[in-house]
Amino acid sequence: MTTPSNHWPSDFVGRIREQFPQTADDFIQALDFQARVSVRLNKQKYRSAPNLAPVPWANQACFLDERPVFALDPLWHAGAYYVQEASSMFLEQAFNQVNVEGPKMVLDLCAAPGGKSTHLNSLIQDDDLLVSNEVIRSRVPILIENLTKWGHSNFVVSNSDAKQFGELGALFDVLVIDAPCSGEGLFRRDPEAANEWSPENAKLCSVRQRRILAESWPALKQGGYLIYSTCTFNPAENEENLDWLRSQGGFESVRIPLQDEWNIDELEHNGIYGYRFLPHKVKGEGFFISVLKKTEETTAVRFPKKFKTRLQRPASLPNGWIQTTENKIFFQHNDQLKFIPAAWEREILLLFEKLNLVKGGTHFGTLKKKDILPEHELAMLNERVSEAFELLELTQEDALKYLARDNFQLQLSGKNWQLAAFAGTPLGFVKNLGTRFNNYYPKEWRLRMQDRGNSGLWYRR
Ligand SMILES: C[S@@+](CC[C@H](N)C(=O)[O-])C[C@H]1O[C@@H](n2cnc3c(N)ncnc32)[C@H](O)[C@@H]1O
Known part of the structure; x- marks a missing residue:
């Protein structure tokens, strides 16, 4: 315009x-x-470099020839790039x-x-x-x-x-x-x-x-x-x-x-x-x-000797869900299992007490009776979680149905929790119930676009 x-x-x-x-x-x-459309890639999720004009001052970014409908690209939902x-x-x-x-x-x-x-x-x-x-x-x-x-x-x-x-x-x-x-x-x-x-x-x-x-x-x-x-x-x-x-x-x-x-x-x-x-x-x-x-002198932050907040350690952790555990502190908040980077515990506790911290850690699982349900944040991590969960590769059409939480059929075999994926990149969890499956894509993030015609993928040319 x-x-x-x-x-x-x-x-x-x-x-x-x-x-x-x-x-x-x-x-x-x-x-x-109009300015040109450009995207910045998340190299840990989007692995092959597209053959497009690079943004010269950014390492992992390129200009697109035109603006596609990004919402129709499963990789956009997966965090493989940011527009x-x-x-x-x-x-x-x-x-x-x-x-x-x-x-x-x-x-x-x-x-x-x-x-x-x-x-x-x-x-x-x-x-x-x-x-x-x-x-x-x-x-x-x-x-x-x-x-x-x-x-x-x-x-x-x-x-x-x-x-x-x-x-x-x-x-x-x-x-x-x-x-x-x-x-x-x-x-x-x-x-x-x-x-x-x-x-x-x-x-x-x-x-x-x-x-x-x-x-x-x-x-x-x-x-x-x-x-x-x-x-x-x-x-x-x-x-x-x-x-x-x-x-x-x-x-x-x-x-x-x-x-x-x-x-x-x-x-x-x-x-x-x-x-x-x-x-x-x-x-x-x-x-x-x-x-x-x-350049001016500053006064370092004084951390309290004791924080009011206590991180309750979970009784047990699910096996193999998270690859590196040494650098993390795992804790339980009500039924939620979370972790924070161990090196920043003091700082994060300080922020909990002094600010309105609305997300202070990765919520990777939720306790439900004797089970632990994997959370969507776990599916989104760049740290590969696929050793514990098989990848279930979807077509673009099925991936969009999954992201929209539509009712549809999938041929599932194998373990009950699987990671729905597109082009090898996880989209979220499904649970195989034998004859059908449960879709664990977050309701609040679901794809709301009904008309999904002509959904070209800009990186497949
Ligand atoms: C230019 S936008 C930020 C865009 C963002 N950094 C990004 O790259 O996506 C400015 C942001 O400042 C926030 N903002 C508005 N009033 C503010 C205030 N008084 N103090 C701090 N932030 C404010 C707005 O809500 C808005 O998210």
Whole structure:
């Protein structure tokens, strides 16, 4: 869809002309063209590299020739890739500048629906911990769904305010703030976004961003990194906000090495470097990102001698469901069996007590009488669970029926719990009852699309 350029708000066009006097016409014209569709792959689930143009600044991402109906691709539901516009994937280059010794704790403060969080989960090491936070309660379920499907177990999800993080003290090595903004960079994807734009709204965004920055800043350790991004071009929401942050604390700006052919715009504002993705120069959406290294001294978090929360150890564990057990702490909460990464027990308990932690561990099984039912989170793990469960390979048509929880027949033999799979990637559990089977795909995630005609798979060409 295109919107004639004279439909953009005149105050916005005026500011763009001031901000980019040489290239404003190209800039504004480019807003009438859609950005290219791109996906970021989960290498642990999607194994063969597609023969498509790579996103140059991200290791596992490519541009698609057109937008398929992703909902009709079982691999999309399985967390084998995440549909994300390319500019945001530059987070990877920003994250590459992080130079911290030992296991890291990373906070993604404004995380829903999870584009940056799933990316961060791929970028961090297995012994790091990602705290993915979303303050708006109604946006938390999609964040949990996307992270769960992405298949790592070294993340927790919270629903807290920036201030609650600041009050913890300096706990984090990396703080990612992908701030709510006036969204100018999204005008070409969603021309409606332009209707919501006004100078007053942009000003409100800037004030809110300063509050988020100031309140969460104490949560970052000395020597830690702030990665700040928005999807707007407005200096008042970008470099000027970071300049203002100097009044709150000490930092140095970190430059990100660029390649000319990326066409990314580096700006420098009072010693702060920022990276802009302009619509007439890149295939992705409009985006801004900057990296700051905290230099001021901070007070380390004081952990309580005793936590109020106790992790009740389960009486027994199911055999062979989880391959590596040494690095995990298993616990039981009511009838739920869960685990957390053992190395982060203290930190996770602290978050349980101080924040609204809505997902603090991997729920892999549920006790039912004398049985343990495997949970969907177990099916989604990148750690292979297929040694304990046979894979039941489905056709695309049956896979979609499975994902929709339709009534349909399958030829089943073998063990009673099996992992329904597509292209070798698990979709979820089925239980073989002899003449029929039970579908354990989560009801709340089920595919609701009725019309499933013409469902091409973009990677099979
Ligand atoms: C740009 S979006 C985040 C997109 C996400 N990082 C991703 O890559 O998928 C900004 C997020 O900030 C959240 N938000 C809104 N108001 C906020 C506030 N006052 N403090 C923190 N986050 C806020 C929004 O709910 C939204 O999820």
